[in-house]
Amino acid sequence: MYQPMKILLVDESAEDRARVRKKLKDAEPDAVLLETDSFAEARVIANEERPDIMVIEIVAGRGFRPGMQLVSGMRETHPQMPIIIYSRETMTGIAEAAVKLGAMAFVPKSSGVPNELTDTVRAYALPH
Numbered sequence: 001m002y003q004p005m006k007i008l009l010v011d012e013s014a015e016d017r018a019r020v021r022k023k024l025k026d027a028e029p030d031a032v033l034l035e036t037d038s039f040a041e042a043r044v045i046a047n048e049e050r051p052d053i054m055v056i057e058i059v060a061g062r063g064f065r066p067g068m069q070l071v072s073g074m075r076e077t078h079p080q081m082p083i084i085i086y087s088r089e090t091m092t093g094i095a096e097a098a099v100k101l102g103a104m105a106f107v108p109k110s111s112g113v114p115n116e117l118t119d120t121v122r123a124y125a126l127p128h
Contacts, residue, residue, distance in 0.1 A: 004030035005125050008045055010070070011057035011086075012037040016109070020055065020086070020117065027118035039070045046078055053082045053125040055117070057109070058098055059089040068101060075102035082124035086117055 005028055011017045017035050024031060034049055036042050039060065046054065054074060058067030071083055085098045085106045095106040104124045107117045 004028075004032050005053070006032045006034065006049060006051040007121065007125075008034045008036075008042060008049070008051035008054045010036055010039065010042040010054065012060050013057065016057065023118055024121065027122070039066050042070060043073065043077075046074060046081070050078075051081065053084065053121055055084045055086050055121065056103075058085050058087050058094065064089060064094055068097060071098055071101045071103050084117070084120050084124060 007024060007028075009017055009020055009024075011020065014037065017037070021033055021035065024033060034045050034051060036045055042054070042056070045051070056067060056070060058064055058071070060066055071085075074081060074083055082104045083102060085095065085103045086109060087094075087106070088109045098106060105120050107114065107120050
């Protein structure tokens with residue numbers, strides 16, 4: 001039975017979430033988009049909703065450490081769920097660290113929402 005893709009979007013910027021939401025819905029009209037601006041709430045949503053993929057802006061108001069902890073925690077509790085990092089922070093060390101912790105890919109937030117993000121989500125989403 002067909003089930004639409006469930007995508008959990010974690011970004012403290014409402015404006016950025018709106019742009020990503022539009023781009024993902026244009027690419028995957030049937031997708032169920034779950035959104036939060038909080039890493040703590042992301043954990044709750046992931047446990048309750050079991051998304052097919054998580055897209056995270058890893059850098060929040062307190063730096064990148066809480067985002068890295070979210071990636072690490074998701075690897076422990078949801079080892080099969082793909083995690084895509086979508087961030088303004090393009091320092092190579094942060095991207096590499098996120099991938100070492102279990103993120104599948106890093107897509108930089110450059111100009112708006114690139115097609116690369118939707119292509120990456122499609123490539124890594126769990127089968128549904």
